[in-house]
Amino acid sequence: MSNAVITMRNISKIFETEALQTHALNGVDLTINQGDYVSISGPSGSGKSTLLSLLGLLDFPTSGDYFIEGLDVTKLSLDEAAEIRNVKIGFVFQSFNLIDDLTVFDNVALPMRYYDKKPTANQIKQRVNECLAMVGITPRVSHYPNQLSGGQQQRIAIARALIAKPAILLVDEPTGNLDSKSADQVMDVLGELNHQGTTICMVTHDPRYADMAKTKLCLLDGTFLKLPSNKEIA
Numbered sequence: 001m002s003n004a005v006i007t008m009r010n011i012s013k014i015f016e017t018e019a020l021q022t023h024a025l026n027g028v029d030l031t032i033n034q035g036d037y038v039s040i041s042g043p044s045g046s047g048k049s050t051l052l053s054l055l056g057l058l059d060f061p062t063s064g065d066y067f068i069e070g071l072d073v074t075k076l077s078l079d080e081a082a083e084i085r086n087v088k089i090g091f092v093f094q095s096f097n098l099i100d101d102l103t104v105f106d107n108v109a110l111p112m113r114y115y116d117k118k119p120t121a122n123q124i125k126q127r128v129n130e131c132l133a134m135v136g137i138t139p140r141v142s143h144y145p146n147q148l149s150g151g152q153q154q155r156i157a158i159a160r161a162l163i164a165k166p167a168i169l170l171v172d173e174p175t176g177n178l179d180s181k182s183a184d185q186v187m188d189v190l191g192e193l194n195h196q197g198t199t200i201c202m203v204t205h206d207p208r209y210a211d212m213a214k215t216k217l218c219l220l221d222g223t224f225l226k227l228p229s230n231k232e233i234a
């Protein structure tokens with residue numbers, strides 16, 4: 001049996017406005033297996049965010065095939081897409097997207113409050129603490145986001161993304177708002193999570209961080225560049 005989490009075949013995305021057609025993605029093929037750590041880099045406008053929103057079912061391709069864990073997800077209703085997104089996808093954004101009025105604990109617990117089958121208070125507490133431990137934040141559960149550093153906030157955002165045990169973590173420029181020391185810590189957390197088995201697909205501008213991934217992909221004008229493998233360079 002294949003252990004592909006993500007399979008995209010010949011995916012294209014065209015944005016149409018009255019005056020303009022933009023081919024944001026042109027025939028993209030992408031396979032991400034369980035346990036992979038993929039980085040996607042490329043210049044501004046090359047299609048990185050478009051690809052990440054298709055991967056996360058926030059938008060749909062114009063053509064092509066897309067499967068998540070073998071399930072065809074190209075022809076879903078918006079409700080079905082939302083349901084699969086909640087269960088299968090963890091998002092981490094450049095701007096953290098934490099809720100300022102909620103404590104660290106409640107931010108991380110938030111997705112669990114929307115589960116079909118309501119978890120008990122104990123189940124929530126256990127899972128939240130587990131996820132905070134995975135990102136090294138445990139003693140700070142009653143703090144509010146603005147009492148913490150940017151790096152700590154991003155690690156909390158990662159804990160929240162992990163809460164539903166997603167099939168894949170989609171990470172968009174995780175270090176874009178961080179100083180280099182905090183950025184390094186966040187990248188260490190992502191590396192460790194992958195080491196423990198979490199499948200990750202990350203968009204980043206920073207070549208140093210792109211290199212930390214096991215598979216490095218580069219987009220240009222909506223198409224993956226064929227990069228020489230390390231062996232060919234050496």
Ligand SMILES: Nc1ncnc2c1ncn2[C@@H]1O[C@H](COP(=O)(O)OP(=O)(O)O)[C@@H](O)[C@H]1O
Nearest residue numbers: 015022023024043044045046047048049050051
């Ligand atoms: N909602 C949209 N409507 C029209 N054009 C868009 C939209 N989103 C992205 N684009 C265009 O698609 C191309 C790829 O954009 P994007 O995926 O945001 O690139 P990147 O994230 O690599 O900077 C760009 O030319 C951009 O202007």
Ligand SMILES: [Mg+2]
Nearest residue numbers: 045048049050
């Ligand atoms: Mg972008």
